[in-house]
Amino acid sequence: EADIYQTPRYLVIGTGKKITLECSQTMGHDKMYWYQQDPGMELHLIHYSYGVNSTEKGDLSSESTVSRIRTEHFPLTLESARPSHTSQYLCASSRETGSYEQYFGPGTRLTVT
Amino acid sequence: DAKTTQPTSMDCAEGRAANLPCNHSTISGNEYVYWYRQIHSQGPQYIIHGLKNNETNEMASLIITEDRKSSTLILPHATLRDTAVYYCIVRLLYNAGNMLTFGGGTRLMVKP
Numbered sequence: 001e002a003d004i005y006q007t008p009r010y011l012v013i014g015t016g017k018k019i020t021l022e023c024s025q026t027m028g029h030d031k032m033y034w035y036q037q038d039p040g041m042e043l044h045l046i047h048y049s050y051g052v053n054s055t056e057k058g059d060l061s062s063e064s065t066v067s068r069i070r071t072e073h074f075p076l077t078l079e080s081a082r083p084s085h086t087s088q089y090l091c092a093s094s095r096e097t098g099s100y101e102q103y104f105g106p107g108t109r110l111t112v113t
Numbered sequence: 114d115a116k117t118t119q120p121t122s123m124d125c126a127e128g129r130a131a132n133l134p135c136n137h138s139t140i141s142g143n144e145y146v147y148w149y150r151q152i153h154s155q156g157p158q159y160i161i162h163g164l165k166n167n168e169t170n171e172m173a174s175l176i177i178t179e180d181r182k183s184s185t186l187i188l189p190h191a192t193l194r195d196t197a198v199y200y201c202i203v204r205l206l207y208n209a210g211n212m213l214t215f216g217g218g219t220r221l222m223v224k225p
Binding site: 031039042045048094103105 | 149154156158211213214215
């Protein structure tokens, strides 16, 4: 079992609210990622980090921001939620040795009304 | 990453082996074959990877042809919980921990 956690699992929120999606991993991985995925659709990378104080935007344009102050914690923030932000958000981390596989959290399903 | 081709969907009877093929004819000599799966509404899950030798772990076996242009993921005794979309990707090892891009994958339906 991978030790990567996301909270909340489900969130319904009104337009204009500020929200933070939490992601934590206890594996000591330097690389962490945020993906966005709509049902039945492909994964889209929105943010990534290769270590503390390192954050980059991914391929998919996003109005969210991230921070990486501690290795184990990689929160994603939406300053003003909109209905277009309704989606599933997946956090992942990866090893930098051995098989280099990525471990995914259970996801946060966000609905903005 | 080299391109991969997988069947869109497959069915398998519960308790039987599920054999999922993947074509990667443009694979280069130092690219690895990785398999992930995604169960409905969950995050993707790593299954197995290999370079040229056959590999086995507690989840599955990976058979790679001698010319490395194709591979087969084998779930030896499929259960209903193995119903998922299975993704085959090919990448260099040092890129394997980088951002993932999945193609269409194979939707495996395990039936009672």
